[in-house]
Amino acid sequence: MKLTSQAMEWIPGEKRLKHIYIAVMLWVVGRALQAAARVDREIGHIFERMPEDFSFCLAVWPNGPAMAIKRDKNGRARQFSPKQFDAAHGLHMQIKSLEVAFRMFTFRESTAVATCNDRIVVAGDVPSAMAMVRVLDAVEVYLLPKFLARLAVKRYPDWSMKRKLTGRLLIFLRGVIGW
Amino acid sequence: MSDQWQAEYDFDCPVSIHAGNLALDHLPFELSMVGAGKPLILIDRQGDGALHRLEKQIIAAFQSSAMQPSLMTPGAAGPDRWANARQVVEQYARIGADALVVVGAGEIVDQAKLARGLLSVAGQVDRLSVNDLTQIQSRPDIALIWAAGPGVDGREASGWIGRPGDASVFCQALTPDLVIIDPRLLDAMHTREQLPGWLNALVWAIQAQAFGPGNPFSGMYAKTAVAGIWPHLSFAAGSRMTKKTCTSMVTAVICAGFGLSPTAQRPVSALGRAVSVIGRMAPGIADMILLPYVVAHDAVAVSDRLPDFLTAIIGADKAALAAPHRHGVEVLRQLYDLPEMLHAASGGRFPRTLQEAGLPRFLFDEVIELAMPASDRGRLSAETMLAALDAAWAGKPVIN
């Protein structure tokens, strides 16, 4: 673009590759979260204690990739389409830009650090947000090898090898099957 | 802490700072938070290479933002600030923009402030008088965000439009709402070229507190400025800086500008401006050499105000070891040593004295004549100016 003293409008493009990468990562996290709620007693317990109409969406501002989870009538975590998420009543966590999301999902900035750096905007009930961050941390511990998970979470939990391996296997299986 | 803050004071600095990695990528979000979706972005016309780089960064930041931005480079009207500001206003109205973003440093930010001023008054006007500007008490509804580019000297985030002390005006209401400091925008210019501006900011920070009126909040910014600039100066004189150091430096420089109130005394800058004009050197260099020589003549400044900076200059551990009654003198000593340090780090390029900087002695009278009418001269008399010039020329520190 040749800049001049006349204002020139332009239509910003899209960062397609990064968009796709993050979309895939969010889908995987959502799927894993749904599965982990059935596999891990404690994660399941968190969802059971949520209000009946609880829904949560982790998205990239403004219209970027997103992942949405709700508590169904049986107290289970259920992934659903972010297009159906009601921002006015649900817990909405938005990452301020695609670049920041890419940084987080390439493990160069943990969720904790990103939150402290005001990279994520939380709209909704704060205790629920705290619970969801705990759940996401646990899911990352299940999904990732230790050296990566350490970068993503504030404190790596001291779980037994049995819990980690069994949980990981079951979450992967359930995640693939979608049940 | 010095006791100067015990007097009545009024502190107003509503500029927010977002600094560090990916700061620029937050820009579309920040615009959305003030309800803007069609920003007009002014980019500094700095030479094709730098312009191209800034433009590229801005375009990348707005990708995937669902916004409708517009770009322009003001400055076609030459040096007339008001003419350039009017040009911005015309374009703003033509495209139906709803926020202003300015990318760069110095003059372009002045133009953006004036444009904001013009947009905030009812009716079409060509320019605003000093009185008009003073009347603008509330911050205009049109948001102004400044993304710092190469050449920052600190005044951009203050209420000054133009360098303080020149034919410039002050209007606090027109300061940017937000300044974005992203290292990707800052390294287009070599640090050595930016160094005089940074030295200038250092002097502003120190003299704002040394000569008052200071207060705990302006002191907070001044000390942060000194703590951010000082440790990196020798490095800046010698070579390129890391991204983090650059961010630290520019952040510090910008907050030095927060202390640039309309009423503060700036005797060092008043004399330094005259030296830089007569001696044809960068203002920052003149100010930096003169600073300790001018401050040394003010006993209250040395004993009561300078101690506040010791921790910022040498660190808490070393400051704790120094005897409390010697803190002011220790700061003064550090200020005297600074040009020597810069001289060594720059391989002899940085002048240690006014003589090395190229100011002939026979021009002292002219310098004093030029400096005396300065509105921010404070209590600095012609005799003191002469004594300071003498000592700074010869490099003879005065420590009482």
Added chain:
Amino acid sequence: MYIPGYFEFGLRTRILAGRHAIDRLQVFLDRARSACPMIVTDAGVVAAGLIDLIESTAKLPASRVIADGVPSDSDVDVVNQLVATYRQKGCDSIIAVGGGSVIDTAKAINILVSENSDDLMQFCGGNRLQRRLRPLVVIPTTAGTGSEVTGVAVIADHRRQRKMLFASAFLCPDMVVIDSRMTLSLPPFLTAATGIDALVHAVEAYIDLAKNPFSDQAAWTAVELISQHLLTGVHQPDNPDTRYALATAATLAGVAFSNSTVGVVHAIGHSVGAVCGVHHGQCMGIGLPVGLEYNMRKCGENIGRLLLPLAGADVYVATPRAQRAAATVACIRELNRQLREATGERYACRFKDVKDRQGQPMVPREKWPDIADTTLGDGTLFYAPEDMNYDDAMTFIEAAWQGSSLSAGTENRKGAHVYN
């Protein structure tokens, strides 16, 4: 200077300060073009004669409205009542005179009158506001909360038994007036409790994850001022220099934590306050030494640096670097002990000693699980350097209850990671 990879800082509130700063309140009214301000305050402030003082020195317009019904715990019903008054009387600005509850109430009123709404819930949470609100000036009458410079308000809905949190940069007041006369009547216990609250704001801001160069500088100066003046403020309540210093420190600490935030001490303190009704400042003072020990592993260096403004250069230099963090904690415990003595044992150094008017313990063991549960839902834990689970919270509460030193807590951190 410590500089993080990324940070944000803002001080959106204009500061008018001095021994007679209230005399210049007209600056606010002129800037706001306000002809009918509403003074929001509480009965205690009125009884202390502070509103009379403001009226006599600030020369407020005759049309000003005084609303003095704010309770000690901000309440949504009161907010709605005062919104109705604001509209009925045609007010065009708010002057909040009081402590945290008054300031939060004023902010909430400002939301509704600016957005022309009756439903506060609509704006609950973070970043729900998108434009500047109507003019608001705060004249603090305590030297503690720092709310005069923050963009946060908490309003209780007692009927639904919940607390609504509002967070937005637009909630920052336009101006704060720091006048040494406003805190002269503060009794010793409140001086101690609010002063310690300010100290905790500054300390937590200095050690937490969101720290930045500006918040560090503000926190450092606040710690210096409080350590120099808090005990004097309790012993000599009529000393205007001390009151002024503490009020300035509280605002500086507010600047620090509003840009860096607070951590585990506040998480536990909020929960003890919510579950047991203990005064916020009291919770802070008791929790601070334990909180520092809790974070020692991750922030020992920063905790050690705080020894300099807390204890002075001589102690700092004489203490080996490796022992400075522990010395900082000892310094805080000693300050607590001296405050307890100075307030005739009204100020407590541990939760065990906190009793209600009938002499009943306010933090009994049976409430600890509730406190721990509530702590885990507190947003300030986001910013704490050290994570906290249920077991950690219980251990913390126990140590704070006993007034004992927290062990490294390693036994809890090796245990099962329990979610709640």
